[in-house]
Amino acid sequence: MSVAIRLDRVGKTFVLGGRKSVEALADVSIEIRRGEFVALIGPSGCGKSTILRLIGSLEEPTRGSVTIEGRAPQALAQAHRLGVAFQDHALLPWLSVRQNIAVAFRVAGQKPDDERIARMIKLVGLAGFEKARPRQLSGGMRQRASIARALILNPEVLLLDEPFAALDAVTRRYMNIELQRIWAEQRITTLLVTHGVDEALFLADRVVVMSSRPGRILKVFDVDFPRPRSPALMRTTAFHERYDELTALLEPASAEVEAAP
Secondary structure, eight states, rough: OOOOEEEEEEEEEEEETEEHHHHHEEEEEEEEEEOOOEEHHHHHHHHHHHHHHEEEEEEOSEEEEEEEEBOOOHHHHHTTTTEESSOOOOOTTTHHHHHHHHHHHHHHTTOOOOHHHHHHHHHHOOOOOOTGGGSSSSSHHHHHHHHHHHHHHSEEEEEEEEETTTHHHHHHHHHHHHHHHHHHHHHOOEEESSOHHHHHHOSSEEEEOOOSSSSOOOEEEEEOSSSOOGGGGSSSHHHHHHHHHHHHSSSSSHHHHHHOO
């Protein structure tokens, strides 16, 4: 399987004003294969979202390189081949679900494809809510609309930055099941940033674990659970063993020292 996204020895330093600077990433190298679902986890402030922004062409690396299918991220962004969904659904409150999804066509200078919009609304489970405004939808339904908008132009890459973080635990788990279903039908190269170890294990083919700032890659963990995955998987011994292994990697090294006799 060919490489879709490549980060090669990437470093990122932010200048905060004056002479003060913060090194967010240091020597990060990741390869994500075409059609693969990869989850990125790590402590707060480790640079997970910075990596997503670099791939999404919202930031540029200070050192190293970021390419998508051998091209600069800017090339795909300008061609509207990157789909992005954030924790904040960013739906326009005065537009309906259908109109919010159609916005992607208008931003790209294209005529909205009514048939594709209808298919996408059905895919994300919002059939019957086409005319609803965001305030009339639940949090999970708003995120479905956001994901539909991210997918509507057939992107080569889907970037998800904590899309379900604001949802309650039950709704979040349900949305994980729905995202797995949508991804299985689309098979788009996907990178998910999340704080949820269980979410990462349930959804991803591989989990990339990052260190605290400056963010580095601690481990790339292959997830070998067969698909499709049901919620029952999360109650198995194998799932809990992998969960504990990943969680241990996220614990500060100082915690081990403090716990030592």
